[in-house]
Amino acid sequence: MKGKHPKTALTPATDNLQKAINVKADMDITPLAFQKNSPAQSDESSHTPRQEKIIKLKEAVELTQEYTNEIISELDVTNEELTITRDYADAIIRTVRGPLLVLNKDLRIISANEAFYNAFKVAPNDTENRLLYDLGNRQWNIPKLRILLEEILPEKNTIEDFVVEHDFKDIGQKTMLLNARTLRQGPDKTSLILLAIEDITERQQLEQQKDEFVSIASHELKTPITSVKAYTQILGQRFRKAKDMKSVELIEKMDSQLDKLTDLIGDLLDVTKIEAGRIQFHESHFDFNDLVEETVEELQRTTEKHQIKQELQPSRMVYGDRDRLGQVLINFLTNAIKYSPHANKIIVSTLVDKDNVTLRVQDFGVGLSLEDQAKVFDRFYRVGGSDQATYPGLGLGLYIASDIIKRHKGRVWVESLKAKGSTFCFSLPMTK
Amino acid sequence: MVDTKKKILVADDNPAILDALKIMLEEEGYVVETTVDGVTVQDIKEPLPDLLLLDIWMSGIDGRNVCKLLKSGPATKHIPVIMISATKDIEQIAKDSGADDCISKPFQMEYLLAIVAKYVNKH
Ligand SMILES: Nc1ncnc2c1ncn2[C@@H]1O[C@H](COP(=O)(O)OP(=O)(O)O)[C@@H](O)[C@H]1O
Ligand SMILES: [Mg+2]
Numbered sequence: 001m002k003g004k005h006p007k008t009a010l011t012p013a014t015d016n017l018q019k020a021i022n023v024k025a026d027m028d029i030t031p032l033a034f035q036k037n038s039p040a041q042s043d044e045s046s047h048t049p050r051q052e053k054i055i056k057l058k059e060a061v062e063l064t065q066e067y068t069n070e071i072i073s074e075l076d077v078t079n080e081e082l083t084i085t086r087d088y089a090d091a092i093i094r095t096v097r098g099p100l101l102v103l104n105k106d107l108r109i110i111s112a113n114e115a116f117y118n119a120f121k122v123a124p125n126d127t128e129n130r131l132l133y134d135l136g137n138r139q140w141n142i143p144k145l146r147i148l149l150e151e152i153l154p155e156k157n158t159i160e161d162f163v164v165e166h167d168f169k170d171i172g173q174k175t176m177l178l179n180a181r182t183l184r185q186g187p188d189k190t191s192l193i194l195l196a197i198e199d200i201t202e203r204q205q206l207e208q209q210k211d212e213f214v215s216i217a218s219h220e221l222k223t224p225i226t227s228v229k230a231y232t233q234i235l236g237q238r239f240r241k242a243k244d245m246k247s248v249e250l251i252e253k254m255d256s257q258l259d260k261l262t263d264l265i266g267d268l269l270d271v272t273k274i275e276a277g278r279i280q281f282h283e284s285h286f287d288f289n290d291l292v293e294e295t296v297e298e299l300q301r302t303t304e305k306h307q308i309k310q311e312l313q314p315s316r317m318v319y320g321d322r323d324r325l326g327q328v329l330i331n332f333l334t335n336a337i338k339y340s341p342h343a344n345k346i347i348v349s350t351l352v353d354k355d356n357v358t359l360r361v362q363d364f365g366v367g368l369s370l371e372d373q374a375k376v377f378d379r380f381y382r383v384g385g386s387d388q389a390t391y392p393g394l395g396l397g398l399y400i401a402s403d404i405i406k407r408h409k410g411r412v413w414v415e416s417l418k419a420k421g422s423t424f425c426f427s428l429p430m431t432k
Numbered sequence: 433m434v435d436t437k438k439k440i441l442v443a444d445d446n447p448a449i450l451d452a453l454k455i456m457l458e459e460e461g462y463v464v465e466t467t468v469d470g471v472t473v474q475d476i477k478e479p480l481p482d483l484l485l486l487d488i489w490m491s492g493i494d495g496r497n498v499c500k501l502l503k504s505g506p507a508t509k510h511i512p513v514i515m516i517s518a519t520k521d522i523e524q525i526a527k528d529s530g531a532d533d534c535i536s537k538p539f540q541m542e543y544l545l546a547i548v549a550k551y552v553n554k555h
Contacts, residue, residue, distance in 0.1 A: 227452050229538040230538070231452050
């Protein structure tokens with residue numbers, strides 16, 4: 001026992017047993033000699049050294065007996081604990097609302113929870129002790145799943161969020177999300193596999209419906225904007241011809257408000273596209289400084305208060321979606337303008353080295369705490385608090401910007417000091 | 433004089449957009465014909481327009497199919513088709529349907545007029 005489990009912590013009982021064994025080992029006798037001729041039994045009054053040894057031995061045996069009993073009762077306690085642990089695990093498996101299977105390493109089902117039986121319309125009798133692949137007309141005999149369980153799981157020990165689409169015998173075409181984990185249990189380390197199966201068919205359909213809805217809604221919202229904008233521009237043209245410049249100015253303001261409305265709709269659509277991974281890029285080689293200068297000029301027209309200064313290093317050709325990268329720049333600049341209402345300067349700079357081109361937009365406005373810096377690129381995140389919350393916005397711009405940059409294999413970040421200002425940056429790798 | 437004017441056909445199921453486009457293009461000196469019915473575009477007859485501005489979603493008619501049809505007809509395939517839509521994927525759609533160019537809604541008037549001029553004069 002000792003040799004087998006060198007690391008087992010000694011309980012008081014095993015400790016005592018060990019002592020008893022040690023007592024026996026101390027005695028200089030061979031068991032064989034003791035059994036064959038035992039003079040101790042012929043002389044009862046005087047204790048020869050041999051007799052004393054026998055007495056000691058008897059004591060040791062009694063002690064051993066006693067300690068063995070103690071160990072047995074301790075084992076009972078351990079057993080009880082084991083039962084409690086198993087009940088506990090059982091309770092968890094039964095409580096989990098999603099289908100859960102416990103398999104042994106040969107993929108034979110040890111147990112399944114109620115949710116599993118309900119979801120797949122099967123009975124415990126047809127499930128327990130069966131091989132996973134043999135269940136319900138072999139409906140789990142899915143090639144992709146086999147690779148997952150037989151090749152990937154043994155190596156990695158976990159499978160996370162694996163999507164399987166399959167036509168199941170009784171429940172039809174479903175999309176399942178699988179999570180699995182190998183547990184090594186007990187002294188012989190047999191492995192158990194926990195397999196959680198989540199039916200995400202409905203959720204996926206809802207997602208898709210939402211996507212479709214947003215894209216239809218954005219189309220519908222843009223239609224009236226299109227005609228309003230067209231009429232506005234016709235009027236602008238007429239005022240221009242009539243040299244009524246005051247009216248032209250008003251019309252231009254209307255027109256730029258319509259553009260804002262269009263951008264908001266565009267952002268909402270982009271978000272659903274990002275979620276569905278369906279943003280499409282039209283990539284080409286273009287001159288980076290050209291884009292920066294163009295965008296700065298465009299944004300300079302929207303602010304009278306701020307002077308946008310450019311500190312650009314010699315330009316580089318960049319490969320990417322020019323419009324989308326322009327959108328990132330517009331977002332950084334509109335934020336810089338918006339969140340520095342009392343400043344009059346914004347600095348746009350570029351840094352070029354052999355691997356990257358980096359763009360920085362620095363403002364001298366409200367700034368961001370460290371905590372907020374970590375979150376501003378999250379979807380819908382807007383800095384709270386009485387002053388920050390008064391700025392308009394949906395909290396989508398930076399989320400979209402960071403996705404665009406990430407999809408270009410670039411990096412996006414912010415450096416900021418509260419009440420001093422922020423510098424929003426991105427860098428793009430130079431490829432090809 | 434009327435003969436020398438270029439003729440543009442605009443198909444869109446939204447009357448307000450048609451109206452505004454008509455005014456815009458007429459003020460530029462084009463002869464403009466409009467239709468809310470995509471079907472009529474499919475079988476246009478002589479005199480053929482010099483350019484077609486085509487919406488994509490037209491109440492029951494799919495602008496993509498209209499475009500493909502025109503671009504595969506010997507008599508009509510030379511007519512420049514410019515797709516105009518509020519759909520974000522318009523560039524891809526225009527390419528897939530064989531359109532010559534595309535404009536997304538809402539559009540900037542100068543941009544629309546520039547594109548129209550480009551294709552009308554090519555023709
Ligand atoms: N230049 C900046 N200075 C301070 N805070 C900023 C700046 N840019 C963004 N933020 C904060 O990050 C949040 C998210 O930005 P963004 O995604 O562009 O959404 P919003 O539409 O709210 O501007 C903003 O609500 C604001 O609180
Ligand atoms: Mg913003």
